[in-house]
Amino acid sequence: MSRTLTFSIFRHNPGDPGSRPGLDVFTLEEAPGMTLFIALNLLRDEQDPSLAFDFVCRAGVCGSCGMIINGRPGLACRTLTEALPPRITLLPLPTFELIADLSVNTGKWMRALSERLQTWVHLDEETDPDRLEEPMEPERAEAIYELDRCIECGCCVAACGTARMREDFVGAVGLNKIARFRADPRDKRSEAQYFELIGDDEGVFGCMSLLGCQDVCPKSLSLQTQIAFLRRKMVQIGAGFA
Amino acid sequence: MKDVPIAATSCGPARLDLLQSATGLFLALFMWLHMFFVSSILLSKDAFWTVARFFEGYFIFGRPIPLLVSAFVGFIFFIIVAHAALAMRKFPATWRQYRTFWSHMRAMHHADTTLWMVQLVTGFAMFFLASVHLYLMATHPELIGPYASADRVWSGRMWPLYLLLLFAVELHGGVGLYRLAVKWGWWSSNDPLRSRLRMKRAKWGLTLFFLALGLMSLAAYIKIGIAHAPSAGELYLPDWLQAQP
Ligand code: HEM
Ligand code: SF4
Ligand code: SF4
Ligand code: FES
Numbered sequence: 001m002s003r004t005l006t007f008s009i010f011r012h013n014p015g016d017p018g019s020r021p022g023l024d025v026f027t028l029e030e031a032p033g034m035t036l037f038i039a040l041n042l043l044r045d046e047q048d049p050s051l052a053f054d055f056v057c058r059a060g061v062c063g064s065c066g067m068i069i070n071g072r073p074g075l076a077c078r079t080l081t082e083a084l085p086p087r088i089t090l091l092p093l094p095t096f097e098l099i100a101d102l103s104v105n106t107g108k109w110m111r112a113l114s115e116r117l118q119t120w121v122h123l124d125e126e127t128d129p130d131r132l133e134e135p136m137e138p139e140r141a142e143a144i145y146e147l148d149r150c151i152e153c154g155c156c157v158a159a160c161g162t163a164r165m166r167e168d169f170v171g172a173v174g175l176n177k178i179a180r181f182r183a184d185p186r187d188k189r190s191e192a193q194y195f196e197l198i199g200d201d202e203g204v205f206g207c208m209s210l211l212g213c214q215d216v217c218p219k220s221l222s223l224q225t226q227i228a229f230l231r232r233k234m235v236q237i238g239a240g241f242a
Numbered sequence: 243m244k245d246v247p248i249a250a251t252s253c254g255p256a257r258l259d260l261l262q263s264a265t266g267l268f269l270a271l272f273m274w275l276h277m278f279f280v281s282s283i284l285l286s287k288d289a290f291w292t293v294a295r296f297f298e299g300y301f302i303f304g305r306p307i308p309l310l311v312s313a314f315v316g317f318i319f320f321i322i323v324a325h326a327a328l329a330m331r332k333f334p335a336t337w338r339q340y341r342t343f344w345s346h347m348r349a350m351h352h353a354d355t356t357l358w359m360v361q362l363v364t365g366f367a368m369f370f371l372a373s374v375h376l377y378l379m380a381t382h383p384e385l386i387g388p389y390a391s392a393d394r395v396w397s398g399r400m401w402p403l404y405l406l407l408l409f410a411v412e413l414h415g416g417v418g419l420y421r422l423a424v425k426w427g428w429w430s431s432n433d434p435l436r437s438r439l440r441m442k443r444a445k446w447g448l449t450l451f452f453l454a455l456g457l458m459s460l461a462a463y464i465k466i467g468i469a470h471a472p473s474a475g476e477l478y479l480p481d482w483l484q485a486q487p
Pocket of ligand 3: 208212213214
């Protein structure tokens with residue numbers, strides 16, 4: 001049985017002085033296997049060519065299609081319309097700079113985060129490109145890979161009450177990244193150095209354990225476990241038990 | 243890579259976070275004990291009388307020393323003030339933050355986010371509710387007993403405050419313990435979602451259990467208070483003490 005879907009979509013172009021923020025309503029016949037990615041493209045092709053939204057991979061890999069879907073952040077390309085009621089409200093992810101309509105600049109935010117938390121492997125010595133790389137146990141590599149699956153979609157930030165209230169909070173994405181580099185034996189940073197990065201109220205001690213991040217992360221990363229683990233480690237450093 | 247020493251000032255947030263959890267845990271566990279003491283009225287008046295005298299050192303020193311109770315109340319008050327002061331760090335500081343959280347919570351329909359608001363509201367309410375109760379206990383430590391307490395509840399019109407305080411404590415403490423568990427990763431397993439669900443169930447179970455016990459105890463005090471209203475102010479003495487000349 002085919003349904004008629006009613007979309008209320010946030011429209012605003014901050015670059016256009018005449019643009020006022022508001023919701024536009026569209027209707028569309030649902031098709032089998034339809035995702036929000038397909039629906040939005042149909043709306044743009046058939047009803048409003050000016051509708052702005054981001055997509056690259058359509059497969060939950062690039063992280064560019066995050067948006068608020070009926071109140072909760074999620075990836076449009078991974079959301080089937082059949083999983084939603086016939087009235088669908090789409091809003092851009094909050095916290096991030098609005099480009100237009102549903103398109104936000106997560107890249108800029110993630111870049112700033114990366115610089116702030118120095119999310120790259122800190123080596124002791126120059127790498128010698130001619131030398132063979134140190135081997136790593138498969139379990140270790142597996143564990144790092146697991147944490148590295150984050151696609152920087154920003155859903156965890158938009159789902160986090162703490163991040164919404166306090167703009168400086170690094171969010172689950174930031175904490176997960178620190179967990180990823182801590183797990184990497186090639187990264188020679190000490191616990192104290194990690195503490196300098198996240199051992200404060202903008203870091204792990206700002207997290208109020210609301211677990212919005214855990215419940216929306218489209219890659220199902222173990223954010224709750226990682227944050228609790230970091231909290232224990234960082235308290236040991238900060239409260240002087242280590 | 244060289245170790246950078248941690249500046250003394252940067253340890254603040256870690257210590258404060260730990261202290262907040264420690265005071266919260268202490269208070270939550272203390273409130274369980276407290277409820278068991280108070281609910282001894284459901285067993286008998288003598289049972290509660292015995293518990294009350296016990297805390298006055300009656301069975302150690304041979305006479306009641308109410309000042310002991312005052313001192314202990316002072317200690318609990320100190321812990322609550324510390325816990326509340328630490329919790330203030332997490333309160334929304336501006337109207338805008340408050341509005342943002344509220345609309346976020348309404349949109350998300352996410353239980354743990356909503357429970358945080360419950361914790362905030364009940365915590366805020368306890369600033370006032372707990373203060374009144376603790377002040378009375380500290381200033382009238384000798385007036386804790388089957389009749390004195392029941393008179394305070396009924397003739398002293400304290401029951402509405404105790405009713406509100408009961409709900410505030412049990413909701414807040416239940417959510418608080420659950421949050422402690424997820425925050426520090428207690429009882430986590432290879433399947434965090436499942437352990438979380440179990441902890442959530444346990445949390446509601448505890449809250450309902452202590453709410454039921456609390457409501458029954460409060461009802462018992464009200465019942466005694468109504469019956470005793472004509473002679474309000476008179477203290478209870480167990481039969482075995484009355485028998486003595
Ligand atoms: C009287 C009994 C009380 C009990 C049993 C209790 C228990 C707890 C527990 C176990 C936590 C979790 C701690 C953590 O997340 O680190 C907590 C957090 C909290 N408490 Fe209390 N508390 C009490 C009184 C109060 C009072 C009087 C306030 C008043 C301001 C308050 C405000 C809060 C707030 C806002 C939080 C959340 C903090 C956060 O998310 O990090 N509590 N409480
Ligand atoms: S942690 Fe999950 S929700 Fe957050 S940015 Fe990475 S993939 Fe997205
Ligand atoms: S647990 Fe809650 S407060 Fe912490 S990062 Fe996740 S959503 Fe934010
Ligand atoms: S389009 Fe790449 S994640 Fe949705």
